[in-house]
Amino acid sequence: MVKSSNDKSLYGQIRMEKVFKRTLIGIAIFLIVLTVGFFITLVQQSMPSIKALGFSFLFGKIWDPVSDIYGAYPFLLGTLLTSFLALAISIPFSFSIAIFLGEYAPKGWLSEILKNIVELIAAVPSVIYGFWGLFVLVPIVRSFETSIGVLPYGIGIFTSSLILAIMIIPYAASLGREMIRMVPSSLKEGAYSLGATRFEVIKTVILPYTKSGLFAGVLLSLGRALAETMAVTMVIGNSSAIPTSIFAPGNTMASVIANEFTEAASTVYLSSLIELGLFLFVVTVIINLIGKTIIKRFTNE
Amino acid sequence: MNSNISAGVKYRIGKSGFFKGAIIFFSFLCALPLFAILIYIAKEGITKINWAFFVNVPAPVGEAGGGIANALVGSLIIVAVAAIIAIPIGIMGGIYLSENRNSRLASWARFSVDIMQGTPSIVIGIVIYFWVVKPMGQLTNGNYTFTALSGSIALAMMMLPIVVRSTEETLKLLPPTLKEAGLALGLPYHKVILKIILPCGISGVLSGVILSVARIAGETAPLLFTAFGNSYFTTNIMKPMQSLPLLIFNYATSPYEDWHDLAWGASLILLVWVLLLNIITKIATRRWKVQL
Amino acid sequence: MKFLNKIKSAAPAIMMATAALTTTATAFAQDDNSILGAGSSFVNPLFSKIFSVYNAQTGIQVNYQSIGSGGGILQLTNKTVDFGDSDAPLSADQASKMSADVLHIPMCSGAVVITYNLPGCSANLNFTPSVLADIFLGKITTWSDPRIAAINKGVSIPAFPIIIAHRSDGSGTTNIFTNYLSDISPEWSTKVGKGGSVNWPVGLGGKGNAGVAGLIQQTPGALGYVELDYATQNKMPISKIQNKKGNYITPTVASTVAAGNINLPADSKIFIVNTDAADGYPIAGFTWALIYKEQSYNGRSAAKAEKVVKLLWWNIHQGQQYCAALNYAPLSAAALKVAEAILKSATYNGKAIL
Numbered sequence: 001m002v003k004s005s006n007d008k009s010l011y012g013q014i015r016m017e018k019v020f021k022r023t024l025i026g027i028a029i030f031l032i033v034l035t036v037g038f039f040i041t042l043v044q045q046s047m048p049s050i051k052a053l054g055f056s057f058l059f060g061k062i063w064d065p066v067s068d069i070y071g072a073y074p075f076l077l078g079t080l081l082t083s084f085l086a087l088a089i090s091i092p093f094s095f096s097i098a099i100f101l102g103e104y105a106p107k108g109w110l111s112e113i114l115k116n117i118v119e120l121i122a123a124v125p126s127v128i129y130g131f132w133g134l135f136v137l138v139p140i141v142r143s144f145e146t147s148i149g150v151l152p153y154g155i156g157i158f159t160s161s162l163i164l165a166i167m168i169i170p171y172a173a174s175l176g177r178e179m180i181r182m183v184p185s186s187l188k189e190g191a192y193s194l195g196a197t198r199f200e201v202i203k204t205v206i207l208p209y210t211k212s213g214l215f216a217g218v219l220l221s222l223g224r225a226l227a228e229t230m231a232v233t234m235v236i237g238n239s240s241a242i243p244t245s246i247f248a249p250g251n252t253m254a255s256v257i258a259n260e261f262t263e264a265a266s267t268v269y270l271s272s273l274i275e276l277g278l279f280l281f282v283v284t285v286i287i288n289l290i291g292k293t294i295i296k297r298f299t300n301e
Numbered sequence: 302m303n304s305n306i307s308a309g310v311k312y313r314i315g316k317s318g319f320f321k322g323a324i325i326f327f328s329f330l331c332a333l334p335l336f337a338i339l340i341y342i343a344k345e346g347i348t349k350i351n352w353a354f355f356v357n358v359p360a361p362v363g364e365a366g367g368g369i370a371n372a373l374v375g376s377l378i379i380v381a382v383a384a385i386i387a388i389p390i391g392i393m394g395g396i397y398l399s400e401n402r403n404s405r406l407a408s409w410a411r412f413s414v415d416i417m418q419g420t421p422s423i424v425i426g427i428v429i430y431f432w433v434v435k436p437m438g439q440l441t442n443g444n445y446t447f448t449a450l451s452g453s454i455a456l457a458m459m460m461l462p463i464v465v466r467s468t469e470e471t472l473k474l475l476p477p478t479l480k481e482a483g484l485a486l487g488l489p490y491h492k493v494i495l496k497i498i499l500p501c502g503i504s505g506v507l508s509g510v511i512l513s514v515a516r517i518a519g520e521t522a523p524l525l526f527t528a529f530g531n532s533y534f535t536t537n538i539m540k541p542m543q544s545l546p547l548l549i550f551n552y553a554t555s556p557y558e559d560w561h562d563l564a565w566g567a568s569l570i571l572l573v574w575v576l577l578l579n580i581i582t583k584i585a586t587r588r589w590k591v592q593l
Numbered sequence: 594m595k596f597l598n599k600i601k602s603a604a605p606a607i608m609m610a611t612a613a614l615t616t617t618a619t620a621f622a623q624d625d626n627s628i629l630g631a632g633s634s635f636v637n638p639l640f641s642k643i644f645s646v647y648n649a650q651t652g653i654q655v656n657y658q659s660i661g662s663g664g665g666i667l668q669l670t671n672k673t674v675d676f677g678d679s680d681a682p683l684s685a686d687q688a689s690k691m692s693a694d695v696l697h698i699p700m701c702s703g704a705v706v707i708t709y710n711l712p713g714c715s716a717n718l719n720f721t722p723s724v725l726a727d728i729f730l731g732k733i734t735t736w737s738d739p740r741i742a743a744i745n746k747g748v749s750i751p752a753f754p755i756i757i758a759h760r761s762d763g764s765g766t767t768n769i770f771t772n773y774l775s776d777i778s779p780e781w782s783t784k785v786g787k788g789g790s791v792n793w794p795v796g797l798g799g800k801g802n803a804g805v806a807g808l809i810q811q812t813p814g815a816l817g818y819v820e821l822d823y824a825t826q827n828k829m830p831i832s833k834i835q836n837k838k839g840n841y842i843t844p845t846v847a848s849t850v851a852a853g854n855i856n857l858p859a860d861s862k863i864f865i866v867n868t869d870a871a872d873g874y875p876i877a878g879f880t881w882a883l884i885y886k887e888q889s890y891n892g893r894s895a896a897k898a899e900k901v902v903k904l905l906w907w908n909i910h911q912g913q914q915y916c917a918a919l920n921y922a923p924l925s926a927a928a929l930k931v932a933e934a935i936l937k938s939a940t941y942n943g944k945a946i947l
Contacts, residue, residue, distance in 0.1 A: 016489060029406070034413065034461075097328045124519075130553070136337070153812065166331070239793070239797060277427045557826065560803075
């Protein structure tokens with residue numbers, strides 16, 4: 001049989017189809033390789049410090065590049081302090097927004113305004129938060145510190161936490177809203193028909209029902225707070241000493257990398273910084289994955 | 302009758318009302334810092350912006366008349382190149398994930414994208430330094446090290462998960478009959494995807510793309526060790542390049558009034574840019590009724 | 594696992610793609626008329642001035658990023674910049690990391706000044722070495738300390754807590770300053786030591802000289818050390834420091850010149866802190882441009898090597914006239930001779946460039 005030109009183009013089509021499918025698979029593999037590569041690169045580059053310092057790295061209390069002593073404890077503490085303080089400050093706000101948008105006013109102009117506000121908070125670049133914090137928030141915190149009688153640094157862990165608290169509100173808020181909306185109305189109606197007030201419905205039906213979802217939102221906020229670099233670097237005070245109070249200057253893992261990465265001259269110094277990055281990577285990834293798993297389970301129920 | 306309502310019920314209703322008040326108070330209190338920031342940046346920024354601000358490069362310390370032309374153009378180029386890299390890969394990745402919902406490879410890829418989305422931006426900077434900046438220096442005999450391209454690649458890494466997930470979510474929502482109709486007509490698979498499925502979901506995909514651009518436009522941390530900064534005007538993506546966020550970071554922490562002025566102006570420009578992109582996304586999603 | 598095999602087969606393809614991307618990008622990039630430098634923020638005000646003049650005269654763009662001396666040394670080690678600049682000579686450890694000999698070409702000298710932010714007190718205060726050391730050791734914690742009052746009779750100093758501002762990045766300015774403190778205070782020498790970035794007992798960190806000056810301006814009660822020009826430009830108070838001969842010296846170009854008026858060794862690596870000169874300012878130092886002695890490394894072109902060396906030659910000659918206006922001390926005639934000799938020893942494939 002003579003092959004017609006039609007057949008040829010058909011074969012061409014089939015070949016194209018194969019190429020297309022392979023490209024798609026190739027890209028899916030690429031995405032995996034990228035992520036695995038990330039991890040491998042970080043591990044590889046932090047090997048010198050892992051070998052030289054081992055586990056003592058995480059608990060070493062002194063970070064002194066001059067004497068080649070690297071302990072991550074001050075930054076670990078700084079990161080935990082800023083993140084959890086920020087979380088504590090932001091939770092009343094983010095949960096209020098979630099409840100307001102999810103229960104009190106799911107529709108209407110007021111909720112539209114609030115929704116836009118939340119989106120704007122998420123949209124402002126972190127370097128602008130830092131800049132504003134440095135020039136507006138820092139003097140306010142300083143006069144506050146003077147009035148309560150602590151050393152008026154102005155910048156420090158407390159200021160960073162305030163900035164972070166603003167920045168992470170949207171994450172827990174928008175997720176919480178979704179979760180609260182998914183509460184079956186039959187449950188709420190049941191409670192109302194028994195004579196419960198709105199507050200009681202929220203307290204005894206909605207919050208228990210959405211508990212895990214709200215927790216997931218908090219985790220995502222936490223992940224964001226741990227990883228935030230620029231705004232924190234600008235207002236935390238960049239001190240490698242162990243912070244003595246929440247008003248003291250400090251450093252987070254992310255901010256110390258931002259400050260010292262381009263100048264870490266010795267091998268162990270550089271790889272210690274990368275090990276900090278690796279640790280930060282692993283922790284934020286785990287927190288995010290736990291959060292996402294909870295959400296998935298919640299939405300499938 | 303009111304008098305019949307017991308004190309206990311009154312107390313409960315009062316408590317409920319109080320709670321509502323507290324919720325509303327806290328909800329709208331968070332607008333305070335936001336407006337404080339927006340108004341402050343607008344007020345400080347607007348007075349610093351003039352013609353020279355857009356066309357000049359920063360002047361040496363102590364000399365007046367500097368501008369941010371290098372950072373403005375630099376930011377546009379770095380973000381554009383990042384988009385060029387991330388969009389095709391991201392959309393194709395999204396197509397794969399929506400087409401193969403349950404395959405082993407897809408679930409691993411989805412997992413990877415989740416990880417990528419949670420990766421701290423500063424860590425992306427570190428990795429790109431080792432993947433691009435250092436090897437490129439070695440490959441080109443040190444001629445090209447810190448480059449705008451490496452900055453773009455770092456930002457593309459941040460865009461990728463957003464584009465992938467928004468594409469996937471959009472395409473998942475399309476009715477399967479669309480695809481089936483196309484295949485039944487004898488169209489090859491790639492044509493069904495590229496000519497039918499993708500155009501139908503294009504609005505959602507585009508919204509995801511714009512949103513991802515808005516997210517990376519203000520990113521600073523991944524650029525610290527990649528695009529590096531440049532005090533001159535350049536459009537060569539193989540050179541170090543200045544960008545708005547980097548300029549703001551460096552100048553904000555300096556002691557010079559002139560530099561603070563440049564940083565305030567740059568902040569306003571960056572803010573307007575990012576907010577515009579967000580508004581465009583919003584209009585697009587509302588118009589096409591896309592869920593992100 | 595099937596899945597792992599898929600990855601394995603894809604790996605070479607991805608690597609090739611990356612390599613292809615790099616090479617095409619390289620091919621498309623036009624040949625540059627630019628030089629990339631990085632390092633000391635101490636010298637940045639001077640460099641940003643003279644490089645903009647150089648650009649106007651020759652069309653060559655010198656992109657100097659003020660990332661700190663430590664950063665400059667590291668980036669030169671990694672060969673990511675054409676030249677580095679540091680206010681401290683390479684340490685033995687740093688030198689051993691470099692793949693080849695590095696030339697130190699003195700650019701100028703400058704003073705590290707103690708500046709502060711004391712609302713309601715604009716006087717230029719006096720400091721003795723021991724008071725200074727105790728402040729930075731965290732032993733003197735308030736401005737109203739009697740030891741500060743004793744050396745500043747007749748000045749009313751408000752009672753603020755002292756907040757130390759120091760560098761958060763590796764810095765030659767820090768190196769000069771900690772060298773000085775180690776020289777004058779045995780306690781500092783044993784407890785903290787000297788170097789580009791030390792473990793500060795107290796205080797806030799700022800990035801670069803600019804960051805420290807910014808911190809001080811922002812924080813009432815703050816005290817810190819910056820290069821002279823940063824303080825002058827921003828109209829910050831500048832303290833007088835008692836030198837070895839017992840005189841209180843205001844840091845100026847003249848007193849820096851006086852401190853640097855010594856015989857430079859042939860490699861020019863010398864610290865001039867705690868000078869013996871009666872009118873010399875005690876916290877001063879040179880800043881050095883750093884380049885590889887053999888410029889033909891990594892296959893860089895002869896033209897590029899010549900460009901870099903010519904730039905530095907211009908810096909130590911025509912560039913010097915801009916020093917004084919920006920409060921740096923130009924090289925003395927003797928120091929210039931040494932600098933010329935060092936720069937002339939730069940080679941390309943073993944042949945002298947100049």
